[in-house]
Amino acid sequence: MHSQLTMGCFTRNISLSLLLLVIMVHAHCQPPRGPIIISPQVNQDKTVVFRYLAPRAVEVKLSGQFLKEPVIMEKDSLGIWSVAVGPIKPDIYPYSFNVDGVTVMDPANVSFFPNERFKASLVDVPGDTPLIHAMRDVPHGTITYEYYPSVEQSTGSLVVYTPPGYNKNTSTKYPVFYLISGTTDTEETFFKVGRTNLILDNLIAEGKARPMIVVMPYGNPMARIAEQQGKPKPSDLMTRDGEDAMLRAKLFETDLVNHVIPYIEKSYRAISNRDSRAIGGFSRGGGQTLRTAFGNLDKFSWICCYSASLSTSEMETKFKQIGGNAQNTNKQLNLLWVSVGNDDFLYKSTMEFMDYLKSKDVKYKSLITPGGHTWMNVKTYLSETAQLLFQ
Amino acid sequence: MHSQLTMGCFTRNISLSLLLLVIMVHAHCQPPRGPIIISPQVNQDKTVVFRYLAPRAVEVKLSGQFLKEPVIMEKDSLGIWSVAVGPIKPDIYPYSFNVDGVTVMDPANVSFFPNERFKASLVDVPGDTPLIHAMRDVPHGTITYEYYPSVEQSTGSLVVYTPPGYNKNTSTKYPVFYLISGTTDTEETFFKVGRTNLILDNLIAEGKARPMIVVMPYGNPMARIAEQQGKPKPSDLMTRDGEDAMLRAKLFETDLVNHVIPYIEKSYRAISNRDSRAIGGFSRGGGQTLRTAFGNLDKFSWICCYSASLSTSEMETKFKQIGGNAQNTNKQLNLLWVSVGNDDFLYKSTMEFMDYLKSKDVKYKSLITPGGHTWMNVKTYLSETAQLLFQ
Numbered sequence: 053m054h055s056q057l058t059m060g061c062f063t064r065n066i067s068l069s070l071l072l073l074v075i076m077v078h079a080h081c082q083p084p085r086g087p088i089i090i091s092p093q094v095n096q097d098k099t100v101v102f103r104y105l106a107p108r109a110v111e112v113k114l115s116g117q118f119l120k121e122p123v124i125m126e127k128d129s130l131g132i133w134s135v136a137v138g139p140i141k142p143d144i145y146p147y148s149f150n151v152d153g154v155t156v157m158d159p160a161n162v163s164f165f166p167n168e169r170f171k172a173s174l175v176d177v178p179g180d181t182p183l184i185h186a187m188r189d190v191p192h193g194t195i196t197y198e199y200y201p202s203v204e205q206s207t208g209s210l211v212v213y214t215p216p217g218y219n220k221n222t223s224t225k226y227p228v229f230y231l232i233s234g235t236t237d238t239e240e241t242f243f244k245v246g247r248t249n250l251i252l253d254n255l256i257a258e259g260k261a262r263p264m265i266v267v268m269p270y271g272n273p274m275a276r277i278a279e280q281q282g283k284p285k286p287s288d289l290m291t292r293d294g295e296d297a298m299l300r301a302k303l304f305e306t307d308l309v310n311h312v313i314p315y316i317e318k319s320y321r322a323i324s325n326r327d328s329r330a331i332g333g334f335s336r337g338g339g340q341t342l343r344t345a346f347g348n349l350d351k352f353s354w355i356c357c358y359s360a361s362l363s364t365s366e367m368e369t370k371f372k373q374i375g376g377n378a379q380n381t382n383k384q385l386n387l388l389w390v391s392v393g394n395d396d397f398l399y400k401s402t403m404e405f406m407d408y409l410k411s412k413d414v415k416y417k418s419l420i421t422p423g424g425h426t427w428m429n430v431k432t433y434l435s436e437t438a439q440l441l442f443q
Numbered sequence: 444m445h446s447q448l449t450m451g452c453f454t455r456n457i458s459l460s461l462l463l464l465v466i467m468v469h470a471h472c473q474p475p476r477g478p479i480i481i482s483p484q485v486n487q488d489k490t491v492v493f494r495y496l497a498p499r500a501v502e503v504k505l506s507g508q509f510l511k512e513p514v515i516m517e518k519d520s521l522g523i524w525s526v527a528v529g530p531i532k533p534d535i536y537p538y539s540f541n542v543d544g545v546t547v548m549d550p551a552n553v554s555f556f557p558n559e560r561f562k563a564s565l566v567d568v569p570g571d572t573p574l575i576h577a578m579r580d581v582p583h584g585t586i587t588y589e590y591y592p593s594v595e596q597s598t599g600s601l602v603v604y605t606p607p608g609y610n611k612n613t614s615t616k617y618p619v620f621y622l623i624s625g626t627t628d629t630e631e632t633f634f635k636v637g638r639t640n641l642i643l644d645n646l647i648a649e650g651k652a653r654p655m656i657v658v659m660p661y662g663n664p665m666a667r668i669a670e671q672q673g674k675p676k677p678s679d680l681m682t683r684d685g686e687d688a689m690l691r692a693k694l695f696e697t698d699l700v701n702h703v704i705p706y707i708e709k710s711y712r713a714i715s716n717r718d719s720r721a722i723g724g725f726s727r728g729g730g731q732t733l734r735t736a737f738g739n740l741d742k743f744s745w746i747c748c749y750s751a752s753l754s755t756s757e758m759e760t761k762f763k764q765i766g767g768n769a770q771n772t773n774k775q776l777n778l779l780w781v782s783v784g785n786d787d788f789l790y791k792s793t794m795e796f797m798d799y800l801k802s803k804d805v806k807y808k809s810l811i812t813p814g815g816h817t818w819m820n821v822k823t824y825l826s827e828t829a830q831l832l833f834q
Contacts, residue, residue, distance in 0.1 A: 192590040
């Protein structure tokens, strides 16, 4: 933005190394920028150096999902706080700095976590052989941002993955996977954090997944409607268990079934039958997945629930026919998938959900992984389930 | 991400108002979140309240392109700093907080400025009648993220706008506008900050612009190549005027002409002749526009330069034929557009460029606006030029 201004008035290069480039700018340049920080610096040996400029801060800590607890950073004479951690197990991790009690993302890093409530940056530690979410030299699909006419005359937004070759074989039709992110995530999270496009590109290139369209909606149309009407956004946290939360869940279902699906099937070369529609989601999106699927079995036959579940009481009241007529359920469903991390705060409730399904003889596939309620796990679940869908 | 975790363990609602929702979380919840901050809060009267949580900070200031200079914020008993400003002239503005000398974006705001060097958030102050970049109830085009085979075996990324109806009238072909952002901007900046898609949607709906494809490349393939090869990124600031900078500029031109254009014309229904290709850009992207266009007049006949220019010496050495044979230049060019703000730090050099063109009888159109080197101005230039292209 103002970079040429700054460039025009920098005075001299004080120090230059491969690790840290420091350029001083005139104090009268607006805005003064100070040293250029390189962060994160991912080394060959999978150690990572994090840096943050804060000359006047008293304490700066690094938090990251590769750490058990935050680590304190050290300040140098220029006011740059840094810490080296690892080696870190190859994956993509959210991290942030805590500056005198305030959580901030890494200003030196362009890769960030789209979310409405917190700001985290992303560090990508590559594997010795490229991981399933890595950019490989394979044919790439595309990601498209779409507006569509949504509930209550609002305009909704979608992120859509189309597989490699979609624009070439213009007579081929594809099955569709509707994939929903978690509370306070946005419709961009499965793209930017989940790397849905690269995971699908790689699996399709290996012949392990069928080419498919993946549709990533925004999970909270109630908030969007309020925003577009210029009203205060209903808080995600205030309404989780109340009547509002049920209204919000219903609104999502109505939006997906009555607005998103018809829009996609009109705008894309989608196969429009239940055997070619899958639905999946993480966390709140996993709950929305189960409710929307169980309430609309005429629409979906593939269900993927990542780190979420429904309570026995909800299953017994709202979706009694699922367990009540397991034979029919099993006949109707091509896949019911439930996965969770053994360190996930939803581990216990998810195990109870599986116990319920077992007790009713409802068939399902499950995967219990190490770790918690994280997007590292979501990527694993996504790449496992993508290989089962539509096969 | 961890939102359900936090929800699962919040204790009690301390205070609730339409302006500020405060929820306390248990100290043992990871990560603790503290109060929920509403920021920015855009009021009907176009005043805006900005808020930032930093209980231990000594001084917090607000910087924004709607302000002449930063304003000091005030802290309340919860440690929330706030300030009300305005009324603000309707537009979209970058802003940030300065916390004890450190610039940070607004963690409460999901709308941010994609950039490799600084982090700014965006505040949208709507007009009484919707502005040209506002979401209106008109047919919408789509934004697509593409990977393509780029220079030196690297994989490049593009953001592509296709106009409303692109996917319906599958025999229609469209002209293409290649649109390049500035130094340290990314290929997302013209989408997320410039609102290229909404500006085009609105102009097309009003019959003021021809439906066109807009291709937004990343401006610095040299940095991307280094990144993909696991090498340190060459600094944008270090190489501006040196040999490296010229190499970088040449690499961009090669990438655009030999890789981006062929990829687009293979993948999209693009009309592939010079009368249906436009090129434009802001700041460094404006310089790249002029160099790429003047060096490839067989490829482009529409040129839009926003807040940038070439020096007389560069015109006289590298592009002597432009002024040397003005009659031919004028015959070849459908549009040569030069615009700048009268408060832009590049105002003087841009006026010199216009003087040079005048002295050589090279025809051009110009627009001098109030204001500086800002994306508010870029949106104005984009919406003016989009109405001229391909007409």
